[in-house]
Amino acid sequence: MRNVRPNHSAMGSLNAGTPWWAGLVVLLWCLTTSFTFAADVELGDAEKDCLACHDKEGVKKVLQNGEVLSMRISTKAYLESMHNETACEDCHADLDAKTHGKVKSDIKSKRDFTLAQGNACRDCHKKKYVQYDDSVHAAMVKEGNEKAPLCSDCHNPHTVRSFKEVQPIEATPCVKCHEAIFKAYSKDVHGLERIAKGKSAPLCADCHQAHDVKAASMGDGVKDTCLSCHKEAVAQHQDWLPNTGLHFASISCPACHVPTAQRRVNLRLFDAGKNVQLSEKTGVPKFESLTDAADGAGMGLDERALWSLLKEFNQEGAPGKTVLRGRLEVKSGVEAHQLSEKEKAIKDCNACHQAGAAPFQSVTLTIAGPDGRPLRHGVQKEVLSSLTSMNSVRGFYAIGSTRIKLLDILLVMVLAGAVCVPIGHMTIKRLFKGVRERLEAERLAAAAAGDAATPGAPSPSEQAPK
Numbered sequence: 001m002r003n004v005r006p007n008h009s010a011m012g013s014l015n016a017g018t019p020w021w022a023g024l025v026v027l028l029w030c031l032t033t034s035f036t037f038a039a040d041v042e043l044g045d046a047e048k049d050c051l052a053c054h055d056k057e058g059v060k061k062v063l064q065n066g067e068v069l070s071m072r073i074s075t076k077a078y079l080e081s082m083h084n085e086t087a088c089e090d091c092h093a094d095l096d097a098k099t100h101g102k103v104k105s106d107i108k109s110k111r112d113f114t115l116a117q118g119n120a121c122r123d124c125h126k127k128k129y130v131q132y133d134d135s136v137h138a139a140m141v142k143e144g145n146e147k148a149p150l151c152s153d154c155h156n157p158h159t160v161r162s163f164k165e166v167q168p169i170e171a172t173p174c175v176k177c178h179e180a181i182f183k184a185y186s187k188d189v190h191g192l193e194r195i196a197k198g199k200s201a202p203l204c205a206d207c208h209q210a211h212d213v214k215a216a217s218m219g220d221g222v223k224d225t226c227l228s229c230h231k232e233a234v235a236q237h238q239d240w241l242p243n244t245g246l247h248f249a250s251i252s253c254p255a256c257h258v259p260t261a262q263r264r265v266n267l268r269l270f271d272a273g274k275n276v277q278l279s280e281k282t283g284v285p286k287f288e289s290l291t292d293a294a295d296g297a298g299m300g301l302d303e304r305a306l307w308s309l310l311k312e313f314n315q316e317g318a319p320g321k322t323v324l325r326g327r328l329e330v331k332s333g334v335e336a337h338q339l340s341e342k343e344k345a346i347k348d349c350n351a352c353h354q355a356g357a358a359p360f361q362s363v364t365l366t367i368a369g370p371d372g373r374p375l376r377h378g379v380q381k382e383v384l385s386s387l388t389s390m391n392s393v394r395g396f397y398a399i400g401s402t403r404i405k406l407l408d409i410l411l412v413m414v415l416a417g418a419v420c421v422p423i424g425h426m427t428i429k430r431l432f433k434g435v436r437e438r439l440e441a442e443r444l445a446a447a448a449a450g451d452a453a454t455p456g457a458p459s460p461s462e463q464a465p466k
């Protein structure tokens with residue numbers, strides 16, 4: 001096998017008995033190869049030996065399940081990669097030199113092979129390992145999910161380039177598994193900005209992390225990342241949106257910034273003590289069995305079912321520990337990546353604050369599954385406005401009912417004010433309208449803050465359903 005060598009392998013055979021002109025040959029060799037290979041890196045003898053067999057057209061292996069695995073490793077790409085100074089054996093320590101290449105090895109499938117190589121990166125990239133280990137992807141791998149990525153699904157170890165190089169967006173490793181989302185992203189404000197101007201706008205990993213990827217609708221991770229770039233955003237919203245903090249906490253950014261999206265209310269089972277979304281214990285599937293049992297007809301949970309479910313979850317630990325927190329979000333992952341220009345964002349209070357508003361017609365209940373991704377079950381929309389579920393839904397019930405009535409009255413007052421004014425003064429009136437609305441809104445927000453100061457004790461009139 002050793003006589004099949006890559007054409008530049010002369011380097012490997014230099015020794016004490018080498019004639020005087022060998023130095024010149026080497027010098028020439030270095031000069032010419034440095035044109036072909038960007039870095040002045042030289043492969044070790046062992047690597048050249050491996051590549052003598054492995055950098056050949058058409059080397060492949062048929063695996064036990066019939067898949068064909070290409071065995072070709074490009075010398076050129078390897079030399080240009082970040083691992084050009086890493087020895088093959090650093091990652092392939094398990095090969096048996098005596099039998100390798102002569103005796104066929106048993107590999108069941110590509111996935112099996114990838115899993116078997118899974119620890120190859122651990123020694124040198126410990127930090128990334130620790131981060132990755134805490135991700136939804138790693139959790140899915142541990143559960144036996146065949147489609148979740150390992151290191152080498154996102155980084156080809158033989159061709160990996162520096163992430164400091166600006167690459168076209170299609171080169172990001174997330175594309176191959178989240179194609180529909182990528183397509184949506186590539187046409188939204190960030191995708192277009194990224195294509196036009198390079199790195200200023202975020203790509204997948206800038207919003208979701210590359211290694212410590214968490215379920216997107218859990219926690220505040222993504223929202224905080226948005227605000228870390230858009231530092232002025234809070235103040236800009238405060239100009240027109242009363243109680244911006246509450247709105248940001250209970251509405252996902254895309255729910256307003258993707259005007260075409262369908263929306264829903266996500267009632268999240270929350271651990272009020274720890275202030276995190278409640279998660280299913282590994283190996284004790286409770287959520288699905290309970291919700292399925294309570295919703296035999298599959299019509300969605302009604303308020304009674306929701307109430308007893310909550311009671312069930314509250315049996316462990318302190319009573320009242322498990323609560324529901326509402327969150328308005330878009331219905332699909334694709335829709336979350338269709339952010340448009342600010343002019344198109346939803347500003348109309350009525351889009352949400354009126355009886356029967358579209359976003360409140362679809363309701364889902366979630367808990368964090370064992371891998372961190374949400375498990376869902378449908379809920380009947382009436383739950384949001386019903387009186388008896390008030391306790392379980394905590395305040396979110398207010399949408400489309402009581403406090404919103406207050407808002408309706410406010411809007412009526414604004415409109416009535418405009419009508420009373422003589423037509424000739426309409427223009428002046430319009431100029432003041434913005435200021436007036438803001439004042440009204442602030443008043444309302446102050447009133448709401450007063451409300452919030454006495455939680456759990458709403459006045460009787462407030463309790464009345466619409």
Ligand code: HEC
Pocket residue numbers: 001046047049050051052053054061071088089092095100101102103104105106
């Ligand atoms: C004599 C040629 C030859 C040399 C030299 C050689 N290989 Fe291979 N290698 C093969 C062949 C042939 C296969 C496919 C074996 C099979 O079909 O089971 C293979 C398979 C592999 C595989 C797939 C896993 C497996 O066990 O089948 C890896 C990884 C690998 N070689 C790495 C290396 C590395 C690293 C070196 C250098 C240390 C090396 N090879 C040197 C011929 C060679």
Ligand code: HEC
Pocket residue numbers: 047050051054069070071072073078083086087088089090091092113114115117118120152153157158
């Ligand atoms: C940084 C670690 C690392 C280095 C260095 C490395 N490999 Fe690999 N190699 C891997 C991993 C991980 C896989 C499994 C990839 C997968 O899942 O398909 C692999 C797979 C392979 C395969 C099977 C074909 C394939 O692409 O899956 C061959 C052949 C191979 N390596 C040869 C080599 C040779 C030859 C060298 C040195 C020139 C080398 N490797 C250097 C990590 C490494």
Ligand code: HEC
Pocket residue numbers: 082083086087090091120121122123124125151152155157160161162163164
């Ligand atoms: C023997 C040590 C070693 C092993 C094992 C190893 N790497 Fe590396 N890796 C390096 C070195 C050295 C670099 C060069 C850049 C640096 O200093 O981080 C690098 C760079 C990288 C980069 C590019 C970083 C950048 O700057 O953009 C990625 C990605 C990477 N490795 C992934 C992997 C993966 C995936 C594996 C396992 C299949 C692996 N590495 C295994 C040593 C190693």
Ligand code: HEC
Pocket residue numbers: 121122125128129132137149150151152153154155163172173174205206209210211
């Ligand atoms: C889901 C895809 C994905 C997986 C899985 C993944 N990475 Fe990465 N990795 C990325 C992306 C994207 C980047 C570059 C962007 C960034 O760091 O934000 C990156 C960057 C890196 C870098 C260079 C970053 C730096 O800061 O220098 C290294 C090294 C690396 N990964 C190693 C690993 C190792 C080791 C594993 C397995 C434990 C792994 N990656 C798993 C997607 C992934």
Ligand code: HEC
Pocket residue numbers: 174175178181182183185190202203204205206207208216217222252253254329330332333334336337
């Ligand atoms: C500007 C930040 C941002 C960028 C860039 C981004 N995402 Fe997202 N992603 C989000 C937000 C926000 C959500 C929805 C979270 C929520 O429910 O509030 C989301 C949701 C997701 C989900 C979950 C979908 C579901 O079914 O619930 C996946 C998967 C995802 N993104 C992958 C990607 C991929 C792949 C890319 C790159 C093509 C990407 N994201 C780029 C912000 C971003």
Ligand code: HEC
Pocket residue numbers: 136137147148149150153154173174175176177178204205208209210213214215216217373374
């Ligand atoms: C090898 C395939 C693969 C690659 C590569 C990959 N993912 Fe995933 N990812 C999955 C699978 C499978 C799931 C679970 C199904 C789903 O939610 O789409 C998932 C789930 C997710 C989720 C959680 C979805 C939720 O419910 O909130 C996020 C976020 C995510 N991926 C982001 C990324 C990002 C960012 C990258 C690139 C850095 C990436 N993924 C690369 C396969 C992959």
Ligand code: HEC
Pocket residue numbers: 223226227230233236237240241247248251252253256257342343345346347
């Ligand atoms: C209730 C709906 C709503 C929510 C929730 C919302 N936005 Fe907005 N946002 C808007 C509207 C409407 C505008 C345009 C305001 C204008 O032009 O006067 C806007 C403007 C912006 C702008 C442009 C600011 C400027 O003037 O340049 C950014 C950036 C932005 N939003 C980010 C976010 C982020 C990040 C979140 C989540 C934390 C978020 N928005 C949540 C409705 C919303």
Ligand code: HEC
Pocket residue numbers: 189190193200201202206207222223225226227229230253254257339340341342343
């Ligand atoms: C890495 C920084 C970064 C992150 C993270 C980020 N953005 Fe952006 N965003 C940009 C840049 C750059 C632009 C384009 C320039 C501009 O309009 O400000 C932009 C544009 C926008 C616009 C259009 C503003 C306009 O003037 O029309 C909106 C809306 C927006 N982002 C919302 C979000 C939301 C929501 C998130 C989180 C899900 C987010 N951004 C995360 C950098 C970021």
Ligand code: HEC
Pocket residue numbers: 240241242243246247250251255256326328346347348349350351352353395396397398399403407441444445448449451452
């Ligand atoms: C995309 C939907 C949406 C839009 C648009 C929207 N809101 Fe809200 N609003 C909500 C949600 C959700 C809550 C939180 C309700 C809860 O948690 O009880 C809320 C809460 C409020 C509250 C606090 C009420 C309370 O219960 O304390 C006020 C005041 C308010 N909104 C006024 C406005 C005004 C004024 C506008 C227009 C400038 C507006 N909202 C636009 C969805 C929206």
